[in-house]
Amino acid sequence: MTTPLILGLLAGAILSGTSLLYATLGETIAERSGIVNLGLEGILLIGASVGFSVTAASGNAWLGLFAAGMAGGLANLLFGWLVVTRKANQLASGLAMMFFGFGASALIGARYVGAVIVGLPKWRPSWLAGFRWVKATTLFNYDLLTWVAIPVAVLVWWALFRTRWGLGVRAVGESPAVAFAAGRNPAVLQYQALSCGGVLGGLAGAHLSLSLTLTWSEYMTAGRGFIVIALVIFSKWNPLRAIAAALLFGGAESLQLQMQARGSLISPFLLDMSPYILTLIILVAWGGSRRLAAPAGLGRTFYGSE
Amino acid sequence: MSSPLAAPLVEIRGVSKRYGAVQANDVVDLSLYGGEVHALLGENGAGKSTLSRILYGFTRPDSGEIFLNGKAVDVHSPREARSHRIGMVFQNFMLIPALSVLENIALFLTDLPAVLRPEAVGKRIFEFGERFGLTVNPHAPVRQLSVGDRQKVEILKLLLAEARILIFDEPTKVLAPHEVDALFRVFAALKAEGFAILFITHKLREVIRCADRITVMRQGRVVGGFGSGQADVETLVTMMFGERGEIGATRQAGATRRPAEARPILELRGASSHATGSETPLRGLELSIAAGEIVGVAGVSGSGQKELGDLILGLRSLSAGSKWFCGANASSWSIARMRESGVAFVPEDPLVMAAVGGMSVRENLSLGTGRRYRSGVRLDWSALEATMNQSFEALAFPIPPLDPPIGALSGGNLQRVVIAREMAHEPKLIVALYPTRGLDVRSAASLRHLLRRARDGGSGVLLISEDLDELAEMTDRLLVLFGGALVGAFSRGAWQPEEVGHLMTGSKEVNVA
Numbered sequence: 001m002t003t004p005l006i007l008g009l010l011a012g013a014i015l016s017g018t019s020l021l022y023a024t025l026g027e028t029i030a031e032r033s034g035i036v037n038l039g040l041e042g043i044l045l046i047g048a049s050v051g052f053s054v055t056a057a058s059g060n061a062w063l064g065l066f067a068a069g070m071a072g073g074l075a076n077l078l079f080g081w082l083v084v085t086r087k088a089n090q091l092a093s094g095l096a097m098m099f100f101g102f103g104a105s106a107l108i109g110a111r112y113v114g115a116v117i118v119g120l121p122k123w124r125p126s127w128l129a130g131f132r133w134v135k136a137t138t139l140f141n142y143d144l145l146t147w148v149a150i151p152v153a154v155l156v157w158w159a160l161f162r163t164r165w166g167l168g169v170r171a172v173g174e175s176p177a178v179a180f181a182a183g184r185n186p187a188v189l190q191y192q193a194l195s196c197g198g199v200l201g202g203l204a205g206a207h208l209s210l211s212l213t214l215t216w217s218e219y220m221t222a223g224r225g226f227i228v229i230a231l232v233i234f235s236k237w238n239p240l241r242a243i244a245a246a247l248l249f250g251g252a253e254s255l256q257l258q259m260q261a262r263g264s265l266i267s268p269f270l271l272d273m274s275p276y277i278l279t280l281i282i283l284v285a286w287g288g289s290r291r292l293a294a295p296a297g298l299g300r301t302f303y304g305s306e
Numbered sequence: 307m308s309s310p311l312a313a314p315l316v317e318i319r320g321v322s323k324r325y326g327a328v329q330a331n332d333v334v335d336l337s338l339y340g341g342e343v344h345a346l347l348g349e350n351g352a353g354k355s356t357l358s359r360i361l362y363g364f365t366r367p368d369s370g371e372i373f374l375n376g377k378a379v380d381v382h383s384p385r386e387a388r389s390h391r392i393g394m395v396f397q398n399f400m401l402i403p404a405l406s407v408l409e410n411i412a413l414f415l416t417d418l419p420a421v422l423r424p425e426a427v428g429k430r431i432f433e434f435g436e437r438f439g440l441t442v443n444p445h446a447p448v449r450q451l452s453v454g455d456r457q458k459v460e461i462l463k464l465l466l467a468e469a470r471i472l473i474f475d476e477p478t479k480v481l482a483p484h485e486v487d488a489l490f491r492v493f494a495a496l497k498a499e500g501f502a503i504l505f506i507t508h509k510l511r512e513v514i515r516c517a518d519r520i521t522v523m524r525q526g527r528v529v530g531g532f533g534s535g536q537a538d539v540e541t542l543v544t545m546m547f548g549e550r551g552e553i554g555a556t557r558q559a560g561a562t563r564r565p566a567e568a569r570p571i572l573e574l575r576g577a578s579s580h581a582t583g584s585e586t587p588l589r590g591l592e593l594s595i596a597a598g599e600i601v602g603v604a605g606v607s608g609s610g611q612k613e614l615g616d617l618i619l620g621l622r623s624l625s626a627g628s629k630w631f632c633g634a635n636a637s638s639w640s641i642a643r644m645r646e647s648g649v650a651f652v653p654e655d656p657l658v659m660a661a662v663g664g665m666s667v668r669e670n671l672s673l674g675t676g677r678r679y680r681s682g683v684r685l686d687w688s689a690l691e692a693t694m695n696q697s698f699e700a701l702a703f704p705i706p707p708l709d710p711p712i713g714a715l716s717g718g719n720l721q722r723v724v725i726a727r728e729m730a731h732e733p734k735l736i737v738a739l740y741p742t743r744g745l746d747v748r749s750a751a752s753l754r755h756l757l758r759r760a761r762d763g764g765s766g767v768l769l770i771s772e773d774l775d776e777l778a779e780m781t782d783r784l785l786v787l788f789g790g791a792l793v794g795a796f797s798r799g800a801w802q803p804e805e806v807g808h809l810m811t812g813s814k815e816v817n818v819a
Contacts, residue, residue, distance in 0.1 A: 162421060162422050163420060163421055163422060164418050164419065164420050164421070164422060165420070167409060167412060167413055167418075167422065168413070170405065170409075171402055171405065171409075171413050174402040174403075174404050174405065175402050177400075178400050178401065178402050178413075179413070181384065181400050182400075182413045182414045183385055183388075183414075183416070184413075295404070296402075296403070296404060
């Protein structure tokens with residue numbers, strides 16, 4: 001392979017990895033509190049459509065980004081009301097949230113299909129632009145979300161593992177009864193974790209429509225929400241490992257696009273499948289080692305301590 | 307009564323609590339002084355737990371008052387209890403296995419800053435550890451700790467949260483003998499610094515060894531109080547059990563008997579197994595159980611007991627060696643075949659290991675009966691019921707209603723259903739895994755009686771237990787399991803608890819990881 005190809009791949013990996021990383025971080029926070037949100041796909045769609053619509057209507061991508069984060073947070077709070085307060089089954093509620101997201105995003109985005117927007121501004125530090133092979137690619141020409149993606153991952157790690165709040169969240173995810181006995185309120189912590197996760201999911205969706213594609217089309221997330229659920233497992237619920245996981249999958253997407261662009265002889269349908277095949281491979285390879293890493297209370301409903 | 311301080315730290319006056327028809331506490335008075343170990347003694351159901359739960363704010367009394375330093379206080383919740391510097395070590399530890407010792411302790415600190423400072427907490431853990439003999443590695447995940455070390459973490463949690471009054475609910479139940487000694491040294495260190503300790507137990511020897519004062523409860527009432535050195539075992543037994551004196555009777559029951567050259571029912575030859583996660587691999591077990599004997603297996607928890615039971619039942623496959631059942635090589639038999647051949651299983655917690663809570667009692671009775679009641683594609687329910695009714699009668703158990711879900715039965719009745727099912731087909735081998743854990747004294751005694759009767763009827767019994775008293779009373783031979791290997795074998799009456807205790811823990815020294 002040639003240097004431009006590799007650099008192009010890397011640039012693509014970082015670009016499509018950004019939204020994967022934000023979504024993985026969001027889902028990691030939620031799952032650390034014991035709640036698995038299968039409806040993440042719906043959250044991403046809502047983020048993408050709200051972000052795009054608000055940007056198209058207002059002409060301000062920052063406003064769109066902000067609205068997408070809020071919408072994601074609110075959607076996850078609704079999910080929280082179902083599974084925390086109403087104690088509904090998490091898997092069924094998650095799937096319902098996904099379809100809700102499909103419908104809601106289509107409704108919100110309907111007026112703006114085909115609209116042209118100015119997306120999030122991108123910039124490249126001038127000292128990096130000096131390199132010949134950097135100039136030829138999109139490498140280091142990023143929007144704010146991409147630039148701060150890794151710092152955000154470190155921040156999430158720090159919040160989960162180095163703060164009183166994070167200790168409470170992890171304790172709730174392991175054993176709500178013990179956390180309750182320690183004087184923490186499991187429901188409040190789960191709502192907090194879910195709203196953080198929702199904001200990050202909304203931003204992840206917005207990055208797709210405001211930076212990557214600059215269009216809105218129905219179901220544009222194409223299963224990324226489900227890939228992310230596998231990524232959370234792959235990264236063992238650790239925000240730092242999530243960086244590598246997101247890059248890997250971003251790379252798979254980017255490779256697939258590069259191959260198609262270069263007129264590869266492999267069927268485009270097969271290429272389209274590659275991220276999902278990678279997901280399957282990783283789930284198979286990771287299957288056995290899951291037990292010690294997963295939060296013990298993941299997916300369980302806490303009925304209080306009688 | 308003698309006490310190191312003039313005024314009691316805690317005074318409970320006239321506390322009563324009724325649950326339905328049961329008067330759990332009946333006008334109970336109790337005082338606790340700083341610098342004393344106060345033992346609260348009584349059989350299960352005597353009201354000890356209710357009283358301690360009232361003191362810790364879990365349960366509200368119907369009447370009566372609690373005074374702290376002479377002032378009447380309301381303790382409505384554990385949180386309030388903690389603010390009054392009352393702490394409690396539960397039988398089921400309140401620990402999160404996946405988190406480190408430090409994180410578990412930090413979780414319970416009331417003055418934890420928003421941004422954690424692990425070094426600061428670690429330093430406090432170290433200081434308290436040194437002062438009271440509670441050394442543990444603060445960075446180890448709790449799942450790697452022994453039961454004794456987990457208990458230390460529980461105590462550290464209370465001390466770091468500045469508790470002065472410590473309630474211990476049967477703390478020695480799960481400990482090996484040398485760990486009990488270590489706990490009593492911790493008691494002594496705490497006592498010397500003026501802490502008040504309420505020690506709930508029904509083990510008499512321990513009480514006589516470490517308590518400064520003893521209060522005996524029976525049927526919800528305080529029936530006696532003693533200072534240190536005033537009470538002997540006989541007096542306490544009479545007080546705890548009234549005139550029944552059951553304990554003495556059961557001791558003599560298992561007269562020395564050893565089947566002469568009986569044929570082995572089960573044999574393990576060099577049996578090993580693989581393990582994943584937190585399981586213990588079994589390493590080259592040589593074991594033989596003959597008809598008409600009870601073989602006991604002692605060991606601290608996690609030594610491979612569950613894995614041994616699983617191996618015999620066929621839930622776990624052998625990685626090396628062989629398993630023989632009544633002379634046939636059973637190494638690769640399915641669970642169904644083992645059970646049909648006459649292996650019964652009496653588990654610790656029926657709802658987890660032997661019954662499906664949401665299914666009816668009748669359906670649960672049919673579980674594990676294999677092909678016995680098959681008639682075409684149907685199950686012959688009436689034949690099943692007839693056999694099970696006979697089994698209930700033979701065991702002198704009341705026959706429960708068969709239609710409700712088994713999860714609705716009380717713990718004791720549920721255990722009876724499982725036992726009746728397991729005993730229904732005259733098992734050749736009974737594997738009993740902690741069968742009396744969680745049972746009250748009388749139910750435990752009747753279960754032991756039943757196992758002895760099965761033994762006398764020619765069954766082989768494997769009794770896996772952590773309770774050395776139970777093993778001493780029951781077994782014809784005793785094996786010691788440590789780290790998945792058998793490290794000791796004794797015939798009846800030929801062992802000392804201390805020696806077994808050391809074998810159980812794999813060393814002569816108290817090793818602190």
